[in-house]
Amino acid sequence: MYADLIVKNIGNLITMGEGKKPRVGKEMNEVEIIKDGYIVIKDGKFLEVGSGEADKKYIGGSTLIKDAMGLTVTPGLIDPHTHLVHGGSRENEFSKKLDGVPYMDILKAGGGILSTVNSTKQASFEELYKKAKKSLDIMLSFGVTTAEAKSGYGLDLETELKQLEVAKKLNEDHPVDLVSTYLGAHAMPPEYRDDRDKFIDEIIKALPVVKEKKLAEFCDVFCEEGVFSIEETRKILNAAKELGFKVKIHADEIATLGGAELSAELGAFSADHLMAASEKGMDDMAKAGVIADILPTTSFNLNKDYARARLMIEKGVAVALSTDYNPGSSPTENLQLAMQLGSLKLRMTPKEVITAVTVNSAYSVDRGKEIGSISKGKRADFVIFDTPNLEYIMYHFGINHTKDVYKNGVQVVEDGRIIY
Numbered sequence: 001m002y003a004d005l006i007v008k009n010i011g012n013l014i015t016m017g018e019g020k021k022p023r024v025g026k027e028m029n030e031v032e033i034i035k036d037g038y039i040v041i042k043d044g045k046f047l048e049v050g051s052g053e054a055d056k057k058y059i060g061g062s063t064l065i066k067d068a069m070g071l072t073v074t075p076g077l078i079d080p081h082t083h084l085v086h087g088g089s090r091e092n093e094f095s096k097k098l099d100g101v102p103y104m105d106i107l108k109a110g111g112g113i114l115s116t117v118n119s120t121k122q123a124s125f126e127e128l129y130k131k132a133k134k135s136l137d138i139m140l141s142f143g144v145t146t147a148e149a150k151s152g153y154g155l156d157l158e159t160e161l162k163q164l165e166v167a168k169k170l171n172e173d174h175p176v177d178l179v180s181t182y183l184g185a186h187a188m189p190p191e192y193r194d195d196r197d198k199f200i201d202e203i204i205k206a207l208p209v210v211k212e213k214k215l216a217e218f219c220d221v222f223c224e225e226g227v228f229s230i231e232e233t234r235k236i237l238n239a240a241k242e243l244g245f246k247v248k249i250h251a252d253e254i255a256t257l258g259g260a261e262l263s264a265e266l267g268a269f270s271a272d273h274l275m276a277a278s279e280k281g282m283d284d285m286a287k288a289g290v291i292a293d294i295l296p297t298t299s300f301n302l303n304k305d306y307a308r309a310r311l312m313i314e315k316g317v318a319v320a321l322s323t324d325y326n327p328g329s330s331p332t333e334n335l336q337l338a339m340q341l342g343s344l345k346l347r348m349t350p351k352e353v354i355t356a357v358t359v360n361s362a363y364s365v366d367r368g369k370e371i372g373s374i375s376k377g378k379r380a381d382f383v384i385f386d387t388p389n390l391e392y393i394m395y396h397f398g399i400n401h402t403k404d405v406y407k408n409g410v411q412v413v414e415d416g417r418i419i420y
């Protein structure tokens with residue numbers, strides 16, 4: 001059986017092993033690196049990896065041979081937490097932020113998320129699609145081959161569905177695979193401020209509609225002081241679970257509310273943000289196998305504390321990293337910057353960082369069986385970085401190290417340019 005593609009002369013091949021489960025504790029740093037590696041690809045899947053020359057039996061017919069020129073190869077990167085589809089931007093709040101006006105004060109004054117809700121309501125499907133496609137191209141150029149995409153800028157059923165329909169169409173059209181999340185409970189609309197329960201009921205009534213249209217696999221809630229309480233979050237996510245949604249939570253971003261503990265109680269796939277997570281919450285997450293999606297670019301942008309990643313790793317929590325791409329708290333699609341902050345501010349080793357944006361982030365969006373490692377049977381999504389080794393990606397920060405990206409064994413980025 002001839003291969004479709006053989007990648008040879010890989011200076012440092014980071015496979016992430018077989019990727020059969022998320023990596024926790026010391027495993028996050030026990031990353032196998034194959035020197036002078038090769039990869040054999042067939043029918044869009046990885047067939048074999050090794051060191052030296054691939055067996056000649058694979059070469060024949062129309063087998064393509066790609067020379068990696070001694071550079072670094074990793075699995076395609078997975079960004080597990082983005083607010084990809086949205087209208088408008090919030091640079092008008094930038095000076096307030098620089099003046100130290102807290103994120104929640106801007107939201108309470110009707111700005112923040114609510115400002116993006118207005119822009120998203122006014123934007124057409126085509127405008128949302130065009131804007132999100134441009135961001136997906138940027139993510140791809142950084143080596144992202146799969147990303148999560150939340151709704152959450154409608155707060156009404158019609159606009160939430162519009163966002164999810166845009167993500168569905170982009171998932172069909174664009175090389176980057178999307179995993180959709182319904183985040184109808186992203187903020188309390190002003191018109192419901194005096195009748196919160198009515199809004200919660202609206203969110204719960206929307207769930208079967210989203211499910212029936214197959215527009216989202218996950219349900220998420222912004223569980224935060226001044227947004228949605230632990231009890232409100234529990235009510236929404238239990239209703240979502242009953243309908244078969246998988247669960248994520250924006251947890252303990254600003255206040256230590258107990259979102260981390262709630263994620264363990266609910267058997268969430270991930271708890272996200274966690275800058276203010278308690279040690280008990282971390283222990284509960286470790287016990288329940290909840291993945292910590294940490295968003296260092298949000299801490300960087302909000303000039304706030306960073307999540308205690310080292311403590312979570314020591315406690316046996318599986319850590320993933322993401323950009324939290326959104327127009328307010330993290331307006332960047334640059335997952336490599338999140339990786340560099342993962343080392344520079346979260347004090348994670350380069351091996352822990354690459355684990356956090358491949359196998360662990362794959363499991364946090366329930367794609368761990370298909371992607372996240374360069375191993376037999378997984379989708380042939382991989383990146384050739386123009387670096388002499390893995391460490392260099394985190395060491396030399398602020399630039400894009402991507403040379404080539406392959407999606408299902410087909411090249412979609414060549415020498416840093418998108419070619420799909």
Ligand SMILES: O=C(O)CC1=NCN=C1
Nearest residue numbers: 113222250326327328329
């Ligand atoms: O501010 C935004 O638009 C996104 C966000 N949701 C929860 N934290 C940040």
Ligand SMILES: [Zn+2]
Nearest residue numbers: 081083250324
């Ligand atoms: Zn977010």
